[in-house]
Amino acid sequence: MPNSKQKNHANVSTLLDESRIFSPSKKFLSNVQIKDDSLIKKAAQDRLAFWAQWASKLTWSKPWDKILDWTDAPFAKWFVGGKLNACVNCVDRHIKAGKGQKKAFIWVGENSDQRTLTYADVFAEVNKLANVIKDLGITKGDRVAIYLPMVPEAMISMLACARIGAVHTVVFGGFSADSLQSRINDCEAKLLITADGGYRRGNVLLLKEIADKAITGCPSVKNVLVVQRTKSSVKMISQRDHWYHELLAKAKPQCPPEEMDSEDLLFILYTSGTTGKPKGIIHTTGGYMTGVAATTKWVFDLQDEDIFWCTADVGWITGHSYIVYGPMANGATQVIYEGSPDFPQRNRFWKIIEEHKVSIFYTAPTAIRAFMKWGIEWPKGCDLSSLRLLGSVGEPINPEAWVWYHEHIGRSNCPIVDTWWQTETGCILISPLAGITDLKPGSATKSLPGIDVKIINEDAKEIKEGGGFLVLTSPWPSMLRGIYGDPKRYKETYWSKWSENIYFTGDGAKKDTDGYFWLLGRVDDIMLVAGHNISTMEVESALVDHPAVAEAAVIGATDEIKGQAIVAFVTLKEGKPSLDRIEDILKAHVANKIGAIARPRQIILTADLPKTRSGKIMRRLLRDVAEGRALGDVTTLADVEVVEALKKKYEHVES
Numbered sequence: 001m002p003n004s005k006q007k008n009h010a011n012v013s014t015l016l017d018e019s020r021i022f023s024p025s026k027k028f029l030s031n032v033q034i035k036d037d038s039l040i041k042k043a044a045q046d047r048l049a050f051w052a053q054w055a056s057k058l059t060w061s062k063p064w065d066k067i068l069d070w071t072d073a074p075f076a077k078w079f080v081g082g083k084l085n086a087c088v089n090c091v092d093r094h095i096k097a098g099k100g101q102k103k104a105f106i107w108v109g110e111n112s113d114q115r116t117l118t119y120a121d122v123f124a125e126v127n128k129l130a131n132v133i134k135d136l137g138i139t140k141g142d143r144v145a146i147y148l149p150m151v152p153e154a155m156i157s158m159l160a161c162a163r164i165g166a167v168h169t170v171v172f173g174g175f176s177a178d179s180l181q182s183r184i185n186d187c188e189a190k191l192l193i194t195a196d197g198g199y200r201r202g203n204v205l206l207l208k209e210i211a212d213k214a215i216t217g218c219p220s221v222k223n224v225l226v227v228q229r230t231k232s233s234v235k236m237i238s239q240r241d242h243w244y245h246e247l248l249a250k251a252k253p254q255c256p257p258e259e260m261d262s263e264d265l266l267f268i269l270y271t272s273g274t275t276g277k278p279k280g281i282i283h284t285t286g287g288y289m290t291g292v293a294a295t296t297k298w299v300f301d302l303q304d305e306d307i308f309w310c311t312a313d314v315g316w317i318t319g320h321s322y323i324v325y326g327p328m329a330n331g332a333t334q335v336i337y338e339g340s341p342d343f344p345q346r347n348r349f350w351k352i353i354e355e356h357k358v359s360i361f362y363t364a365p366t367a368i369r370a371f372m373k374w375g376i377e378w379p380k381g382c383d384l385s386s387l388r389l390l391g392s393v394g395e396p397i398n399p400e401a402w403v404w405y406h407e408h409i410g411r412s413n414c415p416i417v418d419t420w421w422q423t424e425t426g427c428i429l430i431s432p433l434a435g436i437t438d439l440k441p442g443s444a445t446k447s448l449p450g451i452d453v454k455i456i457n458e459d460a461k462e463i464k465e466g467g468g469f470l471v472l473t474s475p476w477p478s479m480l481r482g483i484y485g486d487p488k489r490y491k492e493t494y495w496s497k498w499s500e501n502i503y504f505t506g507d508g509a510k511k512d513t514d515g516y517f518w519l520l521g522r523v524d525d526i527m528l529v530a531g532h533n534i535s536t537m538e539v540e541s542a543l544v545d546h547p548a549v550a551e552a553a554v555i556g557a558t559d560e561i562k563g564q565a566i567v568a569f570v571t572l573k574e575g576k577p578s579l580d581r582i583e584d585i586l587k588a589h590v591a592n593k594i595g596a597i598a599r600p601r602q603i604i605l606t607a608d609l610p611k612t613r614s615g616k617i618m619r620r621l622l623r624d625v626a627e628g629r630a631l632g633d634v635t636t637l638a639d640v641e642v643v644e645a646l647k648k649k650y651e652h653v654e655s
């Protein structure tokens with residue numbers, strides 16, 4: 001690799017190879033905004049003043065009186081007394097600045113549809129929709145549920161809510177009627193915005209039909225607004241259901257924005273965690289906007305001429321923070337793609353990058369591993385020279401995938417920002433600043449300026465080098481303000497393991513001699529094998545390091561002798577010759593990489609792994625399979641068949 005250099009380390013782990021360092025290329029450095037550590041120094045000098053300075057880059061209708069109120073910890077207030085509107089910050093102010101003709105969205109449908117919307121177009125549609133929503137009886141503080149495919153109306157609906165001070169709750173279009181129903185009922189949404197259908201892998205998903213099923217059990221919903229996307233036939237219930245395009249055609253063109261308090265709710269987003277009942281995470285206006293606007297600029301080095309593409313769905317926090325609020329607060333031009341990466345062919349993403357000259361590309365490790373599985377011939381034939389920075393989010397990116405991404409997508413010219421954060425944190429908290437941070441494949445590197453991340457042990461003692469619990473020791477502007485309707489659960493879940501001043505992320509991590517963070521996954525996913533702590537992620541990473549393996553999920557199954565024994569579910573790469581006794585080869589490979597202690601007791605080959613719809617492996621279900629239990633809650637599972645098939649296979653292997 002052209003720009004990697006080796007560094008000597010006394011304590012080098014073979015797997016998470018801390019010695020492998022990538023420095024940014026000259027080409028990237030010639031045009032990057034953050035070139036030195038002045039930002040970091042400023043934050044270290046006075047954290048609150050630093051954040052206030054970034055907040056002041058937003059448009060406020062009234063300045064705040066106090067930067068932070070933390071007297072009632074863990075209930076934080078940021079920019080107390082300040083007034084602003086998120087929609088004004090994402091749309092109106094760019095038009096005022098003369099950028100109305102700048103493209104906001106280049107939208108690519110899964111079929112051959114394409115739409116380009118300028119900031120002026122977005123302004124016009126958002127204003128009309130805001131008036132429509134108001135006419136349907138929605139006022140400040142009311143909740144609006146959004147259940148849409150990735151069409152421009154999804155982003156526009158969020159902004160229209162923000163404009164009138166309604167609280168949106170976006171439910172990912174892949175969720176079932178039950179999941180939609182429980183989310184609507186939890187926040188008592190009065191209005192639902194949905195579509196007739198959406199395209200996915202060439203098929204039409206009939207959203208309105210699912211929504212109809214859901215709202216039979218949702219007494220709070222008084223109106224349904226239906227976007228026409230697929231022209232599928234739908235049953236419209238008179239009085240309750242309205243066509244979006246019909247009401248918009250009649251709507252008044254101007255809707256004055258509501259003046260919102262910095263601490264007024266902007267949205268509720270339900271986390272589809274891998275365990276337990278979904279939590280309605282709440283985010284407010286001033287602090288959230290400050291966090292996402294600033295980090296979009298720092299982490300992605302977003303500049304005026306960039307074409308930014310975040311492949312997430314707006315149903316996830318990534319879509320909220322890095323499609324709608326962060327990039328739009330910065331007046332970005334974005335590519336939005338409706339469908340799946342393999343339709344009509346496995347080069348769809350690379351074709352889109354080529355055609356629209358995408359310069360910043362942000363995706364997830366699970367997608368990268370799928371690309372690896374499909375093979376390099378798909379990106380190979382495409383011109384990806386417009387790319388200058390790549391990003392990753394959602395789970396630890398294994399070094400193997402990192403290097404593949406760097407080489408085959410970035411063509412060794414683009415830094416990769418591995419961004420660690422959560423629905424709860426609102427914005428990215430750990431990530432390289434690509435102009436100044438040397439990169440180590442598999443490490444999210446360091447915390448961002450103004451953010452206090454630490455690793456501590458059970459006794460809250462800081463661990464400067466080594467592994468432990470990842471925590472935040474000061475409040476930050478875009479932090480969650482609570483769980484909707486459940487302050488007790490908020491306190492218990494995040495702020496009670498040590499004290500109400502220490503936020504527990506739920507993740508395990510370690511710090512190396514250079515102070516780099518290596519995320520090790522959820523602490524629930526740490527196994528205790530014969531008295532040793534082994535992270536599932538480390539074993540998975542070792543497995544994926546083998547050339548035959550595409551993806552792996554590892555769990556600790558109860559073992560009479562060892563406490564827990566390692567069971568690995570493995571999918572193999574396509575098109576590779578099958579190896580004899582591959583299970584034994586892989587066991588030996590892991591033992592060789594990490595040590596005999598980590599040798600899996602069992603390797604189960606499978607065509608697919610059970611994942612949530614956001615791509616996270618549901619290890620909880622794999623544990624159920626491995627221990628022969630009835631499956632727990634499967635409502636967040638993307639494909640129920642996968643786990644049923646695995647269950648059969650496992651029972652077969654066991655007997």
Ligand code: WT7
Nearest residue numbers: 318393394395396418419420421422423519522
């Ligand atoms: C959890 C949060 C943040 C948007 C998408 C997921 C894991 C996220 C990374 C990363 C290692 C990561 C953590 C975290 N995670 N990004 N770059 N490296 N782990 O949001 O559904 O709220 O999940 O995802 O375990 O706690 P989420």
